[in-house]
Amino acid sequence: MGKNRILSGIQPTGNLHLGNYLGAIRNWVNLQEEYDSFLFLADLHAITVPHDPAKLAENTYEAAATYIACGIDPQKSTVFVQSHISAHSELAWLFNCITPLNWLERMIQFKEKAVKQGENVTVGLLDYPVLQAADILLYEPDRVPVGEDQKQHVELTRDIANRLNFQYGSEENPIIKVPEPLIQAAGARVMSLADGTKKMSKSDPSEMSRIDLVDPPEVIQRKIKRCKTDPVRGLEFDNAERPECNNLLTLYTLLSGQTKEAVATECADMGWGQFKPLLTETMVEALKPIQDKFHGLMSDRTYLESILQQGREKAEAIALMTLEKTKTALGYSKPL
């Protein structure tokens, strides 16, 4: 029997941050050993909010280089760009026509982002989870490894797949495989440095709220120095009154590779003045190999392009088969 498959992606909107790494990419690096892995750059999603055309392609290359710098091995994983495979948009259209509008209106991420856009909210922002369902279902993965914030979108994907199977297939002959989300507890929700109750996010206007994976040591030091803490001495996990404390300890745990218990003991009597330099040093050290590799990759565009080209060929062959069988189930004939 072949390996089970995973599929996941990140929007190349600006630099990727620690939440993307700890909630997603780091897990993919481990999963690629066991799973047939499809990892892509969701550049069609990147235009659902206002974007700068002069930066889109560059951001996409940078995100691809980040995947590889973090340990995604192009020999083991298929890495590709969403907009290079037009089947994503085509399947999204077919799904649009079987997805009830109210399923989209209740998506948390839409509601949050729509508030920020006011009257300029586009149909694309509302429709985004349908495109995401197409991204996923085209490759018929078994699991979709994401951070906690994407769980609702993966559930919607399952609902769309089930609806397609129910309306146009049969129980014995489903059209499309229904995937499961894969959310690993550690790192699933990295919080903002400015507010421990909000997730770290690319769309937060304040750069001080996040650590980008390419931040140089002095920037990391400045961000940690200024990040929100509390006046309590002694550091602890899981105290609901101290969300920043829990978040910073969690970052230290994940980046130092220690257990939660070991960190709880080490930091129990520390003050912030002692902990912050320790966290800074650990973070700088953990990110250095990623940054070195990233800069090397960005100076070898030909290599990066060849990986994305190979990825595209492999991914597109699978995507076209799924698109074809979905079109057939909906009643389309093949062109002569």
Ligand code: TYM
């Ligand atoms: P995006 O680009 O917002 O995030 C990419 C991945 O990073 C995770 N993540 C986090 N994890 C922990 N803490 C955080 N603060 C944090 N912020 C982000 C996300 O959960 C995600 O796994 N819609 C998707 C991209 C997408 C996609 C897909 C993903 C498009 N099509 C198909 C999976 C499958 C998005 O905007 O993720």
